[in-house]
Amino acid sequence: MKVGVIGAGAMGSGIAQVFAQTEGYEVYLCDINAELAAKGKAKLEKAFAKRVANGKMEEEQKDAILANITTGTKEICVDADLIVEAALEQMDVKKKLFTELMAICPADAIFATNTSSLSISEMGNGLDRPVIGMHFFNPAPIMKLVEVIAGLNAPPELVDKIMAIAKEIGKVPVQVHEAPGFVVNRILIPMINEAICVLEMGVATVEDIDAAMTLGAKHPMGPLALGDFVGLDIVLAIMEVLYAETGDSKYRPAAMLRKMVRGGMLGVKSGAGFYTHTK
Numbered sequence: 001m002k003v004g005v006i007g008a009g010a011m012g013s014g015i016a017q018v019f020a021q022t023e024g025y026e027v028y029l030c031d032i033n034a035e036l037a038a039k040g041k042a043k044l045e046k047a048f049a050k051r052v053a054n055g056k057m058e059e060e061q062k063d064a065i066l067a068n069i070t071t072g073t074k075e076i077c078v079d080a081d082l083i084v085e086a087a088l089e090q091m092d093v094k095k096k097l098f099t100e101l102m103a104i105c106p107a108d109a110i111f112a113t114n115t116s117s118l119s120i121s122e123m124g125n126g127l128d129r130p131v132i133g134m135h136f137f138n139p140a141p142i143m144k145l146v147e148v149i150a151g152l153n154a155p156p157e158l159v160d161k162i163m164a165i166a167k168e169i170g171k172v173p174v175q176v177h178e179a180p181g182f183v184v185n186r187i188l189i190p191m192i193n194e195a196i197c198v199l200e201m202g203v204a205t206v207e208d209i210d211a212a213m214t215l216g217a218k219h220p221m222g223p224l225a226l227g228d229f230v231g232l233d234i235v236l237a238i239m240e241v242l243y244a245e246t247g248d249s250k251y252r253p254a255a256m257l258r259k260m261v262r263g264g265m266l267g268v269k270s271g272a273g274f275y276t277h278t279k
Ligand code: CAA
Pocket: 047, 056, 115, 116, 136, 137, 138, 139, 141, 142, 143, 184, 185, 188, 220, 221, 226, 230, 234
């Protein structure tokens, strides 16, 4: 099966790895220009080289996965069987991408989006073919879960097909009905937002809030470190969706979160967030 992954950022390249390392799948990793797509693949190559050096991956395995990923712009997806879109979290950007892809991809191609909180029904509305949610978690090669989200225009056989593909690539799919934030982000992102409120109120320091949640709740990383890891712009965007969709003040983004995003403190990707991050 040929899979076109649209967007070669952290999520897109991680998703590309997941498919490319599974027998029977070939990947087209795409971005708005060929250089950005190649950069996404180069990041994978660098991460693989480290894993080879640490004895966690065979050189041949590294070469085989990389050989399975072709990079370019979305036009290389002309014979793709499946599209997984992991581009900017903006409805108009995603709708335009799907419109253009539907015009060039085979008649029986499947279209999936990795959106973290946008409405799948709205995304599919007005398009020639259905769109389904196939939501991976960061880091995609490690996290086992895939949320499969059917919007109003997704037929049941499409849900079954995506559930089967998710299992084939070694993931555990859960079927989720469309709702703001689906399941994980509805629960996880407000927790990060709450940790920021706790920090804002001066209840504890950044380090102590994270220590409290790793040691007291056995989370793999503290909520503020996780916010930096996910990207504070993404955290804010998801809180905005939860707040706007529900009108419930419990989803109001923390003022400190807004301020940090406005000031360009986005976490790991910008080098500064609640922690300082060096390359
Ligand atoms: N490919 C395959 N395997 C890899 C890999 C790669 N690129 N990189 C690492 N691994 C393997 C490692 O070899 C290791 O395997 P072993 O245990 O067999 O040695 C395993 O994965 C763990 O790797 P690390 O030791 O590097 O990682 P860690 O133990 O320090 O954990 C972490 C890192 C997985 C990020 C962990 O801290 C964690 O789970 N954090 C929480 C992440 C989380 O909550 N993600 C969800 C964010 S929300 C989201 O994504 C949704 C959204 O829409 C915003």
